[in-house]
Amino acid sequence: INPKGLDEESKDYLSLYLLLVNCGSRNEVRAKFKFSLLNAKREETKAMESQRAYRFVQGKDWGFKKFIRRDFLVDEANGLLPDDRLTIHCEVSVVGETENLAGQSSAQSVRLPECRLADDLGQLLERGQHADLTLCIGGAELPAHKAVLSARSPVFQAMFQHQMEESRASRVVVEDVDEDTMREVLRYVYSGRAPRLDQMADSLLPAADKYQLDRLKVMCEESLAAALTVENVCDCLVLADLHCAAQLRQRASQFILANASRVAESPAGTRWSADSRTWLPKPSKPWPLRPRRPWGRHLKSE
DSSP: OBTTOSSSTTTTEEEEEEEOOOOTTOSOEEEEEEEEEEOTTSOEEEEEEOSSOEEEOTTOEEEEEEEEEHHHHHOGGGOOSGGGOOOEEEEEEEESEEEOTTSOEEEOSSOOOOOOHHHHHHHHHHHTTTOOEEEEETTEEEEEOHHHHHHHOHHHHHHHHHHHHHTOOOEEEEOSSOHHHHHHHHHHHHHSOOTTHHHHHHHHHHHHHHTTOHHHHHHHHHHHHHTOOTTTHHHHHHHHHHTTOHHHHHHHHHHHHHTHHHHHHSHHHHHHHHHOGGGSOOTTSOOOOOOOOOGGGTEEEO
């Protein structure tokens, strides 16, 4: 555990790693792992897990440089330090071994290659091979594949079904998502990953809502909730309301209630309070969430 991160980039985070101290007579161990924090009710929260099995050798560690923001961890409203104690739950799954009838472990004779589906699809996007669709954003043209977009997004699926009956359009104009955000959306659609999530969560969340990418949307909510501050919580609350982000709205509301005086005195809090007192959350009367907008208002074909 590194309470103050590993470097300048992660100085505001708690870093968490799994270290192999000893593996007996073996030279290495391949394992997957999952970290989570237990709250006051002994419930798992803030879970992060490895996406593949990692190779551990003695003295080698693997983990997460930005496991959780330190200010979020120490905030009493989040309940992660009951009695000033941090409880970490760790699950480790060792792979590449079998159990023989005598109860002794032995290495598998067949080594299964790692699945490269996400990497391969990511390369398909980067190279633009066999693309049958162009997304037009301002002056940029992004090649894509109708089959992939349809499989991942109900919005694109509905559009292409409609257009196949009409004119088999191969160009789609995207009017309300900027180029950088759309490129990151496509990376997620093809690979299930969002490398720039922490830097772009506020712009990715509206796009995820627009294209009904529910997992990406929740990832954005979690990233924004983990980085709430007195200065940005009001904007996050508005963002949550605009895009039906219930989890982010709840976390932002709890943050404001726990830091009411500081938020009210901040420039953002003063601005929102002056515009409308309804921006301040009232636990006795939750806000209604706006319904998701229909897909046809966001896309048009050429």
